[in-house]
Amino acid sequence: MKINPLTRRNFLRFTAGIGIAAGIENILPTYNRQIIAATDSENGNKYPNLINLQIQETKLKIGERKATAMTVNGAIPGPLIRLREGQTATIKVTNNLKTDTSIHWHGIILPPEMDGVPGLSFAGIKPGETFTYRFPVNQSGTYWYHSHSGLQEQLGHFGAMIIAPAEPEPIEYDREYAILLSDWTFENPHQVLANLKKKSTYYNYQRRTVGHLFDDMDWRRMRMDPTDIADITGATYTYLMNGMAPESNWSGIFKSGEKVRLRFINASAMTFFDVRIPGLKMTVVQADGQNVQPVTVDEFRIAIAETYDVIVQPEEETAYTIFAETMDRSGYARGTLAPSLGMTAPLPERRKRPLRTMADMGHDHGMDHSAHSQHSPNMDGMDHSHHNSGMDHSHHNSGMNHSQHNSGMNHSQHNSGMNHSQHNSGMDHLTETQTIPHQEAVMHGPDHHGSGSAGVAMMSKSRLHEPGIGLENTGTRVLLYTDLRSLKPREDQRKAEREIELHLTGNMERYMWSFDGKKYSEAKEPIQFYNGERLRLTFVNDTMMEHPIHLHGMWMELDNGAGAYKPRKHTVLVKPAERMSVDVTVDAPGNWAFHCHLLYHMKVGMFRVVSVTDKVEKA
Template sequence: MSRRRFLVTTGSSTLASYLMLNRPAWALNADVARSGNFGELDATAEEGIDLYLENQDLLIGGRVGRGITINGSIPGPVIRMTEGKDALIRVHNRLPESSSIHWHGILLPFDMDGVPGISFAGIPAGETFTYRFPVRQNGTYWYHSHSGFQEQLGHYGQLIVDPAQTDPVDYDVEHTVVLSDWTFEDPHNVFRNLKTIEGYYNFQRPTLANIDDQMQATGMALGEVIGKRLSWQGMRMDPTDIADVTGATYTFLMNGKSADENPVFLAEPGQKVRLRIVNASSQTYYDVRIPGLPMTVVQADGQDIKPVETDEFRIAVAETYDVIITLPDDQAYTLFAETMDRSGYARGTLASRVGMSAAIPEPRRRPMLNMADMGMMMKGGMEGMEGMEGMEGMEGMEGMNHGAHDSMVMPMGRHAANGLPTENLVERVKHGPSGHGPASITMAQSAYRRLDYPGAGLGDDGWRVLTYSQLRALERPPLRRPPTREFYLHLTGNMHQFIWGFDGKKWSESDMIRFEYGERLRINMINDTMMSHPIHLHGMWMDLYAGGDLDTNPRKHTVNVQPAELLTVDITADAPGQWAFHCHLLYHMEAGMFRTVAVVRSLEGGSINADA
C-alpha cells in the first residue's frame, strides 16, 4: 500500500470513528423517545383516567437516561380536574418496586394522599391502586411520587383544577411550565456523596484560584477578602453553600427539555398568556424572568391573589405561581429560569410561531452569602458583637458558638382562649437555651421576619422582585379566625454530616406533632440553618403571615423559610388522620427533615377514627 493510499484509508477510518463517537444521541438511538412529550387527561371525566408507571430510556438533553415515565413521558401528563366533581385515577405500577402518587396541595381524605407509611401502604410492584376523591378547590398544583428517590427520576407532572364558577383571572391562552432538575447519576449515589463529603457538588467555593474574581465582584481589597474568608471559616460556614446539588451533575429542564432544546410557548401578539409555573425539582430553586416583559402574578400555590406586577420571582421547590404576560409584538421572548446558585438554567421561548428564538441572558455572577443573607444584619445595631474581628454588620450573632445559649429564653408554645394576635406580630425572637445538639451546628442568636427580602443574589440590579410581603389573598378565605394555640419549630441541620431535621431530631428520632381536630393553630418556624427550606404540610392550608391581616394574608401549601428567618403560619386542623410535614428538598427530607402530623380528637386523647 502506498503512503498516500495508507493516509487516505486510515484518515477515512479515523474520521468515520470520530463521526460515530460524536453523532448526536438521537441519531445513535433513533428508537428512543424524547422527554417532554406529554399529553393531557381529565381525571373528573365520568370514566376517570389511567396512569402507567414504567422504567424507560428517554433522550434527556441529548443524552439517553433511564427514568420513571408516566404514560411514557417525563414529565407525566397534565392532569385536569373540575372543582365540585369527583376525581377517579387508576395508577398501574409497572415498576419492579413499590410506588405512589401524592397530589401536592390537594385537600382530600388522608388515605388518598399517597404517602407510603403515613397514609397508605404504597402501590406494590405489578399492582393497581385507585384514587378517588372529591375536588374541593381550584388552581394550579402538581403531583409526584413520595417513594424513595423516584421524584428525582422523573416521576412528577402538573395538575390543573378548573374552577366551578367564573375564573377571576382573564386570559386568552394558557401554557404549562414545569421546571425540574435531572441527573444521570443514580440518586442513591448522589445522596451517598452528600453524606460522605460535605459540599461534594459545590465547585464554586472560595479558593486561592478565584480570589481575584471575588475582589472584582465585591470591590474589596485583598486584605478585606481574606479577612472575610477567615471569618466564615471561623464559623465553620461556607458563603457559597447555597445549593447542595448543582449544575455539576444536574441538567436543568423546562417541560422535560434542556435549555438547548428550547421548548416553545405559542401566542399571538396582543393575547394575554397565562403561564402556570410549577417547580417540580428535587433540589433546585429558580429565579424566573422574561427579559423585556413584565409579569403579573395572579396566583400563588393555586390560590388567587391580588395581582402583583413584577420583573422576576424566585420559586422555591414545590411552589407554584401563575403569571399573566402579554406579547406586545411579533417577536420572540426568552422565558429564563436561572438557578439560585447560578450553576445553570432552563429556558423556553414565547413566540407567535415555531422556529423563533430570542437571546439568552448572560448568566449572572453566582452570589455569595453575606451576613445580611444569613439574617445577621437586621434592624441595625451591633449588639453583642464587640471584639469580634471581621464581623462587621453581624447584629444578632452574639454567642454564636454552635452550642447552648444559657442566657436567652426562647418563647414557648402558649394558649389564648380569646385568640392570639393576627396583625403586627413580633419581628424578632431570641434563639433560647437549646443548641439542638450535634444535629444543628449553625444558628443565629435571633431570628427575624424576612418577608421583604428577595433572597441571595436578587434585588441589586434595579429589577422588581416578588417577595412574600407582596402576596395578598384576592378574597378572605372562608372560616379564617385567630389561632388559640401556638408553638415554635426549629429547622435544624448539620451540613458537614448532612443531617437535617426539626428541633435537632431526624424523623426516626422524633414523635408525632399533634393537632387537635377543629383547632386553629399557629406554628412559628425558625430556620437555624444557613440554607433556605421549602416546608410543605399535607392535607391542610397554611395561612402565611405576610404582614397583612385575617382578610388578606395568603394561603399556601409550601412556604420558603430563609436562613435565620422567623416565619409564621396559621392552620385550621380540619382534616382527620395522619399527614406528612416536611422540607421539600428531596435529599433533606430523606436525611430526616420530616415529621408526621396526627390530627387527633384531643391533645390528651387518642387518634380520631377517620372513617367515622
C-alpha cells in the same frame, strides 16, 4: 412494563415542540400545546371520569444524552391532568417498576388514605399492583403530583395537575401553558446522596474558586463558605423546562396582544429558580393554586413545590426567553414564547453567584437587606444554623476540619438565651425580634460547644419583605412574600388559640437535616394537632439554607401582614435565620406528612408526622 400509551415517537414529537395530543383520553399530555381556557362548552370530554397512569422505567433523551428515567406514562413530565372542581377524581395508578411506588397529589385537600404517602395511611403501590385513588375535587388552580417514595421524584416521577374552577374563572386569559421546572441528574440519586453524605460540598464547584475567603479567620471558625447556596448544583444537574434541556428549548406560541397564562410549577428535587421573561412584565395571579390579588413583577423566586401563575401580554411579534436561573446561578432552565415555533430570543446575561451574608446567619440588625455583596467575605457566611445562641445545628461545612465538628448537638440548649415567648407577641412582622447580644454569642458559639461547630444563628426575624439572596439589587421589581394577598378574604378569621414553634435544624457537614434537632427516626411522637382548632405554626430557621416547608392535608395561611387576606400556601419558603408564622384551620383528622420539600433533606430526616385528633378533655 406493559402498557406504554405514549410511544417514543409521540414523546419525541411533542418534546420537539409540535404539540400533539398523544391520544390518552382527556389528558393533555403535552405542556406546549395550547390549552384553551376551560369553559362549559369546552368541557365535554376534558374532565374524564377515569384516568390511567403507568409508572415505569423509560429510556429517553435529556438534551443530547440518553437517560433512563422513572416516568408517569412514559414522559417527563408525566401527563398534564385536568380536573374540574366538583367532580370526583378516579385515578388508577399501575406500578410497572420493580420497586414500590406512590403518587402524592401535592396541594390537594383530600382524605388521608388518598394522599399517597407510603407508611402513613396507605401502604404504597407494590410492583405489578394498581392502586385506585378516588377523591372529591373541592378546589381549583395549578397543582402537581409526584412520587412520595424514596428518591423517585428525582428521576422524573411527576407531572402537572390543573383544576378548573366551578365558578367563573376570575382570571382573564386567551391561552395557557403549564411550565414545569425540574432538575435532572445523570447520576443515580442514591449516589448523589452518598456523595453529599461523604462530603457535603461535593457539588459546590464554585467554592473552589474563592479559596482566598478562607484566609479570613471568622470564616474558618464558622466553618462556612459564602458560596454555599445550593446543596446540589449545575455540577451534576441539567435544568429542565417541561422536560426539555436548555438546548432543546421548550417553546410555546402566542398571538401578539393575547393574554397568556403561564402556570409555573417547581417540580425540582433540590433547586430554587428565579424566573423572568426579559421584555415582559409578569402579573402574578395565583400562588400555590390560590388566587391572589394581581401584582406585576419582573421576576419571582419559586421554591421547590411552589406554583405561581402569571399573566403576560406580549405585544410584539417577537420571541421572548423564559429564563429560570437557579438561585446559586450555576445553571438555568429556559424556553421560548414566540409567535411561531422555531424562533428564539437571546438569553439574558448570566448573573454572579450570590454570597451568604450576616443576615443569613442572623447577624445583621435587620436594617440592611440589600448589601449582601458588600458584606461578603467577612463573617457573613454560611452555615446552617445558628439561630439561637448556642446551638449546633449546623453548618455548612466547608471542607475544613470536619473531624472536630460533630460532637453532637445539644438540642435542649436550643433556645437558650432567648426568650421565645417574646417573639411571638406582636404581629408586627417587619420587626426584628431578637433579644440577645448576638455579637457575643457568635463569638462564643464554637467554643461553648467545644466541637468546633459553627455558631447557631443568633437571631430570627421576619424576612418576608426581602426578595431573597441574589435578588436584592436587581434594579427590578421582584415578587415578595409580602405582596401575596388572597383575592378573597379567608373564611376563618379566628385568632390562633395555640402556637407550635418548630426549628428547622441541620448539620451540613454531616448532611443531617431535621426539625428541632431530631431527624424523623429520632422523633418519638407525631406533632399533635387538634381537630377544630385554629393553630399557629411558627418556623424558626436555625440554618443558613432556605427550606421549602410543606404541610399535607391542610392549608397554611401565611401571616405576611395581609390581615384578612392572608394567602393560603401548601409550601412556604423559609429563608436562613428567618422566623415565619402560618395559621392553620385544623379540620382534617388523620395522619399527615409535614416536611422540607428539598428531596434529600426530607430523605435524611427533615420530616414529621402530623396527627390530627379530637382533643380529649380530661375528666
